[in-house]
Amino acid sequence: MAKKSTPIRVHIWRTKRKGDDVWKVAIDEPGGGPLTELKTRYTRKHGAQKGAWRKIAKLGREYTVHFIYEKP
Secondary structure, three states: OOOOOEEEEEEEEEOOOOOOOOEEEEEEOOOOOOOEEOOOOEOOHHHHHHHHHHHHHOOOOOEEEEEEOOOO
16 A cells, blocks of 8 residues: 655745745755745745755655645
């Protein structure tokens, strides 16, 4: 019997700051640890999604990803 893939929640939100790079990303990885907030800010929501996918790909397993478009 195959195991279910572990769900990961990815929070993407728009910050209140002047300039172009206004999108932030925080990833709730499996386990009991805190949220991992990426240090980079993105200019578009799509770019923030791609940055989150890159970070998840480095984890090395297959995950179910849920995107939440609000601040954690």
